[in-house]
Amino acid sequence: MASGTYWTIRTAAATALAVSAGCATSLDSGTGDGATPAPGASRASKAPSGAGDRAAGPSGPPGATPRPGEVGRFPRPGDGLPPVISSIPTERKVVFLTIDDGWEQDPGFVAQVRDRRIPVAAFVTRDAVEARGTADPTAQGGRFLGAGKWRYVRDLRDAGATIENHTLTHPNLPMLGYEGQKTEICGVSRLIRRHTGTAPTLFRPPFGNHNTLTRRAAKACGIDALLLWTATVQPGGKIAYQVPDKKLRPGDILLLHFRPNLARDFRILVAKIKRRGFEIGNLDAYLKAAAR
Numbered sequence: 480m481a482s483g484t485y486w487t488i489r490t491a492a493a494t495a496l497a498v499s500a501g502c503a504t505s506l507d508s509g510t511g512d513g514a515t516p517a518p519g520a521s522r523a524s525k526a527p528s529g530a531g532d533r534a535a536g537p538s539g540p541p542g543a544t545p546r547p548g549e550v551g552r553f554p555r556p557g558d559g560l561p562p563v564i565s566s567i568p569t570e571r572k573v574v575f576l577t578i579d580d581g582w583e584q585d586p587g588f589v590a591q592v593r594d595r596r597i598p599v600a601a602f603v604t605r606d607a608v609e610a611r612g613t614a615d616p617t618a619q620g621g622r623f624l625g626a627g628k629w630r631y632v633r634d635l636r637d638a639g640a641t642i643e644n645h646t647l648t649h650p651n652l653p654m655l656g657y658e659g660q661k662t663e664i665c666g667v668s669r670l671i672r673r674h675t676g677t678a679p680t681l682f683r684p685p686f687g688n689h690n691t692l693t694r695r696a697a698k699a700c701g702i703d704a705l706l707l708w709t710a711t712v713q714p715g716g717k718i719a720y721q722v723p724d725k726k727l728r729p730g731d732i733l734l735l736h737f738r739p740n741l742a743r744d745f746r747i748l749v750a751k752i753k754r755r756g757f758e759i760g761n762l763d764a765y766l767k768a769a770a771r
């Protein structure tokens with residue numbers, strides 16, 4: 480599958496599945512050349528009558544969608560394998576929210592995503608979602624540890640989040656060979672497809688560690704890009720920057736974890752981002768624009 484067309488294809492699948500999430504219009508509007516109506520245009524389309532039998536009222540986060548000509552292109556790797564993306568090439572004050580693992584399944588977080596229409600991409604690990612084995616330290620013994628399992632992931636999807644791939648068991652992938660990496664990546668893609676109806680297109684390697692075999696395995700599992708991050712969000716909504724001047728930058732990708740007090744921390748984080756004059760972008764729409 481040509482990667483340049485990929486996001487369009489995924490959007491079509493997501494549209495069929497997420498009608499009630501209200502995100503289809505905004506994603507579709509970003510198709511192709513980036514000639515995107517203002518975000519208000521897609522907001523006006525929320526909660527079409529009769530479309531929502533899954534959630535009551537308006538739902539699904541469009542977030543900021545790219546303006547015409549706004550987004551640069553990703554460099555295409557010469558090896559034909561999925562690119563590794565750490566930030567989105569834009570000058571606009573927009574950042575992107577991603578959340579990893581899936582241990583702490585706080586319903587208050589789902590409600591914020593839905594009700595405040597905040598786009599997030601959730602990178603889920605099977606062992607975290609299913610609360611198998613020993614909890615990762617990022618779970619911090621939370622109150623909702625594995626509370627809803629895959630039902631929680633579906634709730635998040637219904638709220639408008641995209642559900643992406645973060646392996647079965649959260650290994651350090653470069654320690655594994657090709658087949659081992661493929662088992663980890665394809666395994667959770669199959670599970671996500673089974674439980675949500677849509678296979679992921681983005682992959683986040685645990686700890687950010689990857690090698691060429693990772694990209695080969697990801698491609699074999701239908702993954703279009705590896706998505707890293709530029710800053711992490713700590714408990715209390717504190718942003719830990721990977722740059723010395725400690726500022727948000729246009730196109731930054733922020734990494735959160737499903738951990739205790741997520742709903743509270745998320746509220747603090749979103750307020751902080753807005754106070755600094757940034758919008759929260761719709762990752763799918765921006766990726767599609769950058770990959771064209």
Ligand SMILES: [Zn+2]
Pocket residue numbers: 579580645649685686
């Ligand atoms: Zn992780």
